[in-house]
Amino acid sequence: MHKLSKETKMSEPVCLHCGLCCHYIIDGKPSKIPCKFLVRLPSGKTLCRIYRNRLGKDIGHGNKCLMRKDTKRNYPGCPYNGRK
Numbered sequence: 404m405h406k407l408s409k410e411t412k413m414s415e416p417v418c419l420h421c422g423l424c425c426h427y428i429i430d431g432k433p434s435k436i437p438c439k440f441l442v443r444l445p446s447g448k449t450l451c452r453i454y455r456n457r458l459g460k461d462i463g464h465g466n467k468c469l470m471r472k473d474t475k476r477n478y479p480g481c482p483y484n485g486r487k
């Protein structure tokens with residue numbers, strides 16, 4: 404059973420853990436390929452396996468992991484949509 408880290412709870416209190424923002428951006432668009440560090444739980448929610456060390460990491464397909472607010476994208480149902 405995975406537990407959310409204290410850091411996760413404090414920094415992203417409204418994240419729904421849908422994982423949509425953790426799909427690779429390919430040719431400038433979100434793809435259907437999830438990040439290799441994304442874990443999907445039996446509940447359907449997702450967690451990052453390297454959460455504490457994720458930022459700036461090369462994660463594959465020419466992508467680096469960014470803060471959610473720095474992705475400047477909207478995802479269906481995401482509470483962070485439109486935030487600066």
Ligand code: SF4
Nearest residue numbers: 418419421422424481
């Ligand atoms: S798209 Fe939004 S709700 Fe879904 S995992 Fe990313 S930050 Fe959380």
Ligand code: SF4
Nearest residue numbers: 425438440441451468
């Ligand atoms: S490394 Fe970044 S993109 Fe990959 S699962 Fe973790 S938070 Fe999501």
